[in-house]
Amino acid sequence: MRTLTSLTPTPNAKSPVSLRAVVERITRDEVVHVARLARLDLADDEIDQFTQQLGAILEHAADVEALEVADVEPTSHPLPLRNVVRADEVSESLERDEVMACAPDVQDGQFRVPPVLGERT
Amino acid sequence: MSGLVPCATADTPVEPALPPGWELVVGLEVHVELDTATKLFCGCANQFGAQPNTNVCPTCLGLPGSLPVMNERAVELAMILGRALGCDVNRSVMARKNYFYPDMPKDFQTTQYDQPTNTDGRLELADGFVVGIERAHIEEDTGKSVHVGGGGRINEAVYSLVDYNRAGVPLIEIVSRPDIRTIEHARNYVEELRAIVAATEVSDARMEEGSIRVDANVSVRPHGSSELRTRCEIKNINSLRSLGRAIEHEALRHVDLWTTGSGPQQQTRHWDEAAGRTTPGRSKEDAEDYRYFQEPDLVPLEPTPAVIAAIDEALPTLPAARRAALREATGADADAARLLVERGQDSLAMAAAASGADAAKVVTRLVNDLAVDDWSAVDTESFAALIKMESNGELSASQAKVVLGDLVEQGGDPADHAARRGFEAMDSTELESLLDELIVVNPAEWSRLRGGDEVDRKKMQGFFTGQIMKATRGQADGRAVAQLLAQKSV
Numbered sequence A: 001m002r003t004l005t006s007l008t009p010t011p012n013a014k015s016p017v018s019l020r021a022v023v024e025r026i027t028r029d030e031v032v033h034v035a036r037l038a039r040l041d042l043a044d045d046e047i048d049q050f051t052q053q054l055g056a057i058l059e060h061a062a063d064v065e066a067l068e069v070a071d072v073e074p075t076s077h078p079l080p081l082r083n084v085v086r087a088d089e090v091s092e093s094l095e096r097d098e099v100m101a102c103a104p105d106v107q108d109g110q111f112r113v114p115p116v117l118g119e120r121t
Numbered sequence B: 001m002s003g004l005v006p007c008a009t010a011d012t013p014v015e016p017a018l019p020p021g022w023e024l025v026v027g028l029e030v031h032v033e034l035d036t037a038t039k040l041f042c043g044c045a046n047q048f049g050a051q052p053n054t055n056v057c058p059t060c061l062g063l064p065g066s067l068p069v070m071n072e073r074a075v076e077l078a079m080i081l082g083r084a085l086g087c088d089v090n091r092s093v094m095a096r097k098n099y100f101y102p103d104m105p106k107d108f109q110t111t112q113y114d115q116p117t118n119t120d121g122r123l124e125l126a127d128g129f130v131v132g133i134e135r136a137h138i139e140e141d142t143g144k145s146v147h148v149g150g151g152g153r154i155n156e157a158v159y160s161l162v163d164y165n166r167a168g169v170p171l172i173e174i175v176s177r178p179d180i181r182t183i184e185h186a187r188n189y190v191e192e193l194r195a196i197v198a199a200t201e202v203s204d205a206r207m208e209e210g211s212i213r214v215d216a217n218v219s220v221r222p223h224g225s226s227e228l229r230t231r232c233e234i235k236n237i238n239s240l241r242s243l244g245r246a247i248e249h250e251a252l253r254h255v256d257l258w259t260t261g262s263g264p265q266q267q268t269r270h271w272d273e274a275a276g277r278t279t280p281g282r283s284k285e286d287a288e289d290y291r292y293f294q295e296p297d298l299v300p301l302e303p304t305p306a307v308i309a310a311i312d313e314a315l316p317t318l319p320a321a322r323r324a325a326l327r328e329a330t331g332a333d334a335d336a337a338r339l340l341v342e343r344g345q346d347s348l349a350m351a352a353a354a355s356g357a358d359a360a361k362v363v364t365r366l367v368n369d370l371a372v373d374d375w376s377a378v379d380t381e382s383f384a385a386l387i388k389m390e391s392n393g394e395l396s397a398s399q400a401k402v403v404l405g406d407l408v409e410q411g412g413d414p415a416d417h418a419a420r421r422g423f424e425a426m427d428s429t430e431l432e433s434l435l436d437e438l439i440v441v442n443p444a445e446w447s448r449l450r451g452g453d454e455v456d457r458k459k460m461q462g463f464f465t466g467q468i469m470k471a472t473r474g475q476a477d478g479r480a481v482a483q484l485l486a487q488k489s490v
């Protein structure tokens, strides 16, 4: 049985947990997969580093996971707000020239981008 | 319902030629663009056909520091459609669906995931078949990219041009249960959904402008089985005709793969209209992994029971109920009821029948002769009067048709039009004496009609009918002529 005291941040963030715990939380392959999804090109030593750091974060989250929260409403937003809406009224859009000036490549008032292989699915 | 492709036409098979023993299983995902003034999360105009990238702002361009604010009208329209589909309207939260593609400048699409606005509905087709609705959730549309070079095919493109006018336009995605078993029902489902969308004025529902887009989840299974086998999702379907062709192609491909091996792989595929086949989307290595999480910049939507009750109260009579009422009032068959409700002529039909015009004639006349875009000049009273004139023999069927044309163009009193055109009731004695004269002039033809074989008789019936029509300038009632010929030739 864990207690809330285990949620206290570890003072030294560099080596907060043992490698054994890390290995249980996330594998190197999973880090490679997540990096690829985020289009991050990681070096081998970076993969090792992030495997350890992400493992530490997940280990920390696991402490929360262990709490009994069946009767607690999931938090959707830090503030107790709901139904925040605006009226359906048109406001001014940006000048196209201004927008296009920010883009590395344009043609006919459109953003020109490298060909994308394969349709998005 | 302009631009609607008819349900079954000669060049499109109604049902796939699945080998005996196989059953088709289809679920549809339909995206409907909501008819709001602005986008889902910003005040840019939701407008089709504007100059590229003129309806964009920091929010819909995904610029750093911009924040979304929910469009109240979009939420309302989504709930209206949900209730029209018999859904439960729930507390909902928005979520981020993460992916990299140039059509979404934020690198995520804001949608709903595990807590959608609408769940558990149903949609009844014109023939009474019911398709379950799993969910109908709110999300934003993506931008539009055009692939340039290499003949326009995406895999051969030299570069792509992106227009973000559509990025952030409010959509509702309606996900059916895999209840559909025939191509005809798949088409009927989309047609019915369009009719409901139009009736509730949630969207302008123009498939050709992309305001309704359909993806089909297709699988097959042995007849009598209740299992759900591996399915493929077919995208890029742009018309009801493509929908039928794509489902047919995909189902046959599955049967083939099950028959010759271990079946298809679950994947997303694209319908290639020109080639008439589906082609695979991304490889398995690039399989979907959208890492959904709750959108931290938006708060939950929690409609009160009062809000939902008010929506229910304001819902128009939906097509299924209108068809039922029309059939009850006029005895119209399912096809006629579908057609007249689609054209919005059901209230005219019911009012005319209620004022004493022959209900069957009312329905026939409308189905056959009022297939025009603008019939606003035809009022109930004059239409009912016209049908009564036809019923009591003052006008022949063909004359009634002509007068109805006059009503469409000019409105007014059918009796005036009939008089102006010189349409007078031709009584049976007049018709008979005319036939007598024709018999005297054409004795050989008459004896062939009486004594000839079947072919000869048919031919001569046509001859005499033609002569009578010529002599009366088309005013004789075709049915009366046929009756007279039958009586006389015995």
Ligand SMILES: [Zn+2]
Binding pocket: B039, B042, B043, B044, B055, B056, B057, B058, B059, B060, B061, B168
């Ligand atoms: Zn915007």
